[in-house]
Amino acid sequence: xxxxxxxxxxxxxxSVNSIPLFLPGHLDRFFGSADGLHLTVPYTxxxxxAVVQELIxxxxxxxxxxxxxxxxxxxxDTYHPTTPNLVITCLPVRTATNEDFEKGLRLIxxxxxxxxxxxxSINYLTGVWLQPxxxxxxxxxxxxxxxxxxxxxxxxxxxxVSKEGSLCTPAAGILHGITRKKVLELAGGxxxxxxxxxxxxxxxxxxxxxxxxxxxxxxxxxxxDGRLIGNGKPGSxxxxxxxxxxxxxxxxxxxxxxx
Amino acid sequence: xxxxxxxxxxxxxxSVNSIPLFLPGHLDRFFGSADGLHLTVPYTxxxxxAVVQELIxxxxxxxxxxxxxxxxxxxxDTYHPTTPNLVITCLPVRTATNEDFEKGLRLIxxxxxxxxxxxxSINYLTGVWLQPxxxxxxxxxxxxxxxxxxxxxxxxxxxxVSKEGSLCTPAAGILHGITRKKVLELAGGxxxxxxxxxxxxxxxxxxxxxxxxxxxxxxxxxxxDGRLIGNGKPGSxxxxxxxxxxxxxxxxxxxxxxx
Numbered sequence: 295x296x297x298x299x300x301x302x303x304x305x306x307x308x309s310v311n312s313i314p315l316f317l318p319g320h321l322d323r324f325f326g327s328a329d330g331l332h333l334t335v336p337y338t339x340x341x342x343x344a345v346v347q348e349l350i351x352x353x354x355x356x357x358x359x360x361x362x363x364x365x366x367x368x369x370x371d372t373y374h375p376t377t378p379n380l381v382i383t384c385l386p387v388r389t390a391t392n393e394d395f396e397k398g399l400r401l402i403x404x405x406x407x408x409x410x411x412x413x414x415s416i417n418y419l420t421g422v423w424l425q426p427x428x429x430x431x432x433x434x435x436x437x438x439x440x441x442x443x444x445x446x447x448x449x450x451x452x453x454x455v456s457k458e459g460s461l462c463t464p465a466a467g468i469l470h471g472i473t474r475k476k477v478l479e480l481a482g483g484x485x486x487x488x489x490x491x492x493x494x495x496x497x498x499x500x501x502x503x504x505x506x507x508x509x510x511x512x513x514x515x516x517x518x519d520g521r522l523i524g525n526g527k528p529g530s531x532x533x534x535x536x537x538x539x540x541x542x543x544x545x546x547x548x549x550x551x552x553x
Numbered sequence: 554x555x556x557x558x559x560x561x562x563x564x565x566x567x568s569v570n571s572i573p574l575f576l577p578g579h580l581d582r583f584f585g586s587a588d589g590l591h592l593t594v595p596y597t598x599x600x601x602x603a604v605v606q607e608l609i610x611x612x613x614x615x616x617x618x619x620x621x622x623x624x625x626x627x628x629x630d631t632y633h634p635t636t637p638n639l640v641i642t643c644l645p646v647r648t649a650t651n652e653d654f655e656k657g658l659r660l661i662x663x664x665x666x667x668x669x670x671x672x673x674s675i676n677y678l679t680g681v682w683l684q685p686x687x688x689x690x691x692x693x694x695x696x697x698x699x700x701x702x703x704x705x706x707x708x709x710x711x712x713x714v715s716k717e718g719s720l721c722t723p724a725a726g727i728l729h730g731i732t733r734k735k736v737l738e739l740a741g742g743x744x745x746x747x748x749x750x751x752x753x754x755x756x757x758x759x760x761x762x763x764x765x766x767x768x769x770x771x772x773x774x775x776x777x778d779g780r781l782i783g784n785g786k787p788g789s790x791x792x793x794x795x796x797x798x799x800x801x802x803x804x805x806x807x808x809x810x811x812x
Binding site: 295296297298299300301302304331332361363365366372373374375406409410415416417418419420421422423425426449 | 554555556557558559560561563590591620622624625631632633634665668669674675676677678679680681682684685708
């Protein structure tokens with residue numbers, strides 16, 4: 295049913311020093327997505343966690359990308375879900391570099407609202423379809439908006455530092471990213487945090503802007519629709535949150551697999 | 554990329570007496586969908602037509618359902634399309650019966666606009682996701698509407714006979730069905746035909762309503778959101794168009810494979 299009707303969900307996490315990063319959050323979301331699509335995961339949470347650990351060990355990949363996929367199953371009438379198929383893969387993963395961070399991203403905006411956005415389904419039709427436009431506009435990625443409000447990128451969440459000095463990120467119409475959640479935690483004490491509606495107009499005038507994802511961590515946005523954000527360089531809040539995030543990862547490296 | 558990002562398209566036709574029904578229209582749409590998704594079909598139109606014919610012959614299935622699928626290919630970064638994969642399957646197909654026609658359908662409506670609706674992509678996320686709701690409401694299918702206008706069903710087009718006695722079918726925000734096109738041709742001379750915006754309110758008060766699809770041909774709608782359409786029985790226009798459509802198919806049966 296994934297091939298015939300695009301009916302499937304997944305989650306994607308990575309390992310640092312063979313330790314799966316934010317595994318509980320990813321498992322929560324995977325089971326939540328399955329529930330949302332009325333599909334049953336044929337294993338318990340603990341079993342899946344153990345499989346992920348074992349895959350990393352047996353493949354001997356310290357820095358791996360682990361993809362958990364659950365499909366609507368083999369459907370005789372090609373429309374009604376049956377017993378889901380579960381596939382878990384473990385491959386080397388490329389993450390954004392410090393150079394990527396310093397360079398920042400050039401975004402364009404596009405009016406679109408993902409279907410069932412809180413579910414991590416395999417539907418990336420519009421995102422993949424937009425790639426020739428991105429190349430033509432020499433943009434790195436696209437920011438979706440709907441009814442005047444920004445939501446997210448196809449594979450990333452978005453944050454701004456508002457004129458008033460708060461860290462703001464959209465709360466509705468989005469996939470709740472695991473890196474997004476961690477960044478909200480890391481921002482505690484640094485500046486006020488607001489999960490709320492963010493108008494498209496507001497982002498053009500934000501003092502800082504960045505995106506978050508599992509493989510990109512935090513990446514500054516230097517330009518949206520040809521307009522510079524701040525001075526086009528990574529801002530101080532973005533830089534501090536990035537530092538805290540890398541520190542958290544380095545802690546896993548230093549602490550070793552026992553940690 | 555179909556499994557990982559739902560990036561793929563297809564077309565579906567059936568054969569009558571081993572003759573592929575409306576093959577040129579289906580091939581046109583298949584190539585149009587590929588073009589729309591920026592994918593290249595690795596065969597010519599004539600080659601694909603010949604493969605379809607040969608598949609029907611070699612499988613020995615007179616009344617077959619033929620599915621042509623084109624995916625975004627095997628993508629190393631799991632996001633950017635590469636060389637498309639083409640899969641064509643040929644299996645026995647079940648079509649709607651005269652009994653199905655007499656019974657008619659019970660629909661509910663749901664606000665939704667399919668992404669890239671003119672492209673026959675594999676994205677049926679919302680349609681498949683709605684199935685528990687359909688069961689709960691004891692509905693046979695769902696009619697999508699957006700901004701006050703009806704568009705289509707997940708796998709069918711919709712027609713009404715208006716109060717003024719015209720055959721009306723939405724023109725925008727839809728997949729252009731091959732059966733839909735044939736019905737528009739068959740209606741010539743029978744009554745005025747209008748491809749135009751159809752308001753949700755208008756369908757509740759239509760005198761007849763039916764849906765079209767490759768496997769369902771024409772099926773009357775007897776009820777929408779609990780409201781009876783006409784007297785709940787197949788209307789005279791629907792019945793006449795259905796008769797003409799079946800006659801067209803019987804002509805293929807009588808004429809044999811040479812026709």
